[in-house]
Amino acid sequence: MDSSPGPRPGATTGTSAARMPTPQLVLVAALIGVPILALMWVSSYAKHDPELWGMPFFYWYQFVWVFVTAILTSIAYRIVATHERRRRRLRAARPDDWRDQ
């Protein structure tokens, strides 16, 4: 089972986290967590300057995060998907371990 008992669902990534090596797990967590933290930190971007094409910082900065988040999430997807494919191949090679977790 890839979750220890406890009220902290964010503790794993919702993938086959138990088998994912720690460095990758940390990386995925960061890729997913950074946009959330950045946008919750409103005081870091609630300002007028610098403007871009007449648009206050507050507005264009959040538009930039739309793209940044999309890129970070797709990198996280690639890492998770690669890992799941590998796990699936391993399991196919050892069918007896189907219920091993």
Added chain:
Amino acid sequence: MSAAATTVDHSINGVALTIVILLFLLVTVLGFLSVRWRHTGGGLASLDEWGLGGRSFGTWITWFLLGGDLYTAYTFVAVPAAMFATGAVTGFFAVPYTIVVYPIIFIFMSRLWSVSHSHGFVTPADFVKGRYGSRGLSLAVAVTGILATMPYIALQLVGIQAVLEVLGLGGTGNALAQDLPLFIAFAVLAAYTYSSGLRAPAAIAFVKDTLIYLVILVAIIYLPSKVGGWHHVFDAAGEKFAKVNPATGKPTGSLIPTTAQFWPYATLALGSAMALFMYPHSITAVLSSRSRNVIRRNASILPAYSFLLGLLALLGFIAIAAGTKPIGLDGQPNAQLVVPQLFEDKFPSWFAGIAFAAIAIGALVPAAIMSIAAANLFTRNVYRDFIRQGATEEEEARVSKLTSLVVKLGALVFVFTLDKTLALNFQLLGGVWILQTFPSIVFGLYTRWFHRWALLGGWAVAMVYGTVKAYQQINPATGKHFGSSVGPIEVIGQSGYIALTAFVINVIVAVVLTLVLRALKTPEGTDVTSPEDYRADQGDPRVRDLPQPAAA
């Protein structure tokens, strides 16, 4: 500033109306034809087929379906309206909201997909019942879902009404003639949803999203130059919001959040993001996808819609600079009309017609999916669990189809007979309520540590707390209750989104009660799921009932 912007013309716009009718006919035909689309044989005689489109949708169809589902006509009308009226905190929070929602669903949605496919779950309440062995907790989740969805469907009608009003339809004449166009639109929608199920909104979503993208991109490139550039747009908005509102003695709005508004802005974004995928219609769209990775892939391409929503929000500011006067057919100012009115003033009739059709069709897609989702909840978690246990698949599909009609009829009656502000208040409450199912669903995907009755207790306390707090917020301008979804947060002394405060209370109560119930050794219920169910994927022996695409 053009003359058209300062006078209000409510005669019927013939060209625009013709285009709206033609596009409406197009999606009606699509809706009925979609019954044959990706057909797997054997009719639509099960909820997997009728209510989840055969669970066969790939990445791109899911992208259109979710985009059409989550970014509703109401959003397209209400977000720019809020920007127009009071600015960033009430309107632009929709952008961080729809950014952070995707990392959040990336985390847990594929687990919900896997466990639902392994066990044939159709609704989130099905999962809760299987996981906790509790029909009571499952009923609480189902009823919350239905209650939160009903006013949301009613607000789709408000979106269509805004378009019809600017077109010059409705408002005048007797009550029947006034509501007839809306009634016809909904009757047609009900008919093809009944016959084609989830395939109908999936097919129509292509048309809707194409139109929306086209309209917004043209508007955002063309309009700013016409009203004097972005600099002028933001200056005009800043000027309007700096004026003191005589009713409240405070500035009208905010261009950029002030220190006291940081918490409301952040909590509105986070709370709304956590709530969005608890809505039954979001989960229905996710479960209709073909494999567990479709939803994760979508988490990185759905932000395209968030970008669009941000641009759309800015139309509210453009309308300020353009001097748009959103006045209803009753002669009263109505901010909800601001985007349709802006298009009517600034674009040739034919393009305004396309824009109006985009908004109106934009209401049909989510209304169809919402009614299907609410019907599935009723069928699986009320009818089958409490009224007729052992109902067959055919019977489930039949009950669900009929319920979808009842749900839409209910929304119509709601809008026709009751004050529109009631729908808005319920929508506000719906957001507060639906977030309270988060612990049962999302925590349940990871752990059985929580006791089923503790989750029920946390849910109940939070529902009451959230409802009371929302009621207590008085609108300073009108003196009415449900004036805001932001209220004081207990203990920490900041203002925040009531739903999120209620959620924290929900979790605290659930943790404490779990400890108590475990100490008392209260029965925990049977869990029918096993750990590997949460990682199952298409093609695994444990994933059952995956239909093969027809004649592939």
